[in-house]
Amino acid sequence: MKHTPDPAPPWLETTAEVIACKYEFGAGRALAFGIPTSKHFLITFTYYAHGKTYTDEFTSRTYLEQGRTFTLSYNPLNPGQNTKSASLSAGRMPLFAIGIAGSVILSLIYFGMLRGCN
Structure with missing residues (x-):
């Protein structure tokens, strides 16, 4: 009998608060990552x-x-993972680097x- 894995629970919503907002220069990001972005x-x-x-x-x-x-959503199995995180979009960078290499x-x-x- 084949066991199907339990579906992942839905992400939960919570309220986040901005604690800092800094301007970033586009050229620095282009030099560091190779791809300029319009998000500053x-x-x-x-x-x-x-509880954390x-x-x-x-x-x-x-x-x-x-x-x-x-408002943002977070993963109840890993609350440090959320829908606004820069690390979620950073997942494409390794693929880009592998393609260039x-x-x-x-x-x-x-x-x-x-x-x-x-």
Whole structure:
């Protein structure tokens, strides 16, 4: 008999509060990560889940003043994981880096084969 895994519980909502908002220069991000982005403000926020306060951050095109509140959802199995976290969108960066590295390696192999034909 095949056992089907239990479905993941739905994410829960809570209120988060902005504790800091800093302007980031686009050029610095382009140099650090290779891809410029139009989101210029780094928003740091806290939220309370399962008896603990969590701190996280995300980028935004607009300024959010300190003390402003907003709703977010978090994973009840891992309350540090939330829908506003910058780390959720960072998951694409390793794939991008692997794609670039693969392209460079294939180019080097191709040029090596061309040079060997002479």
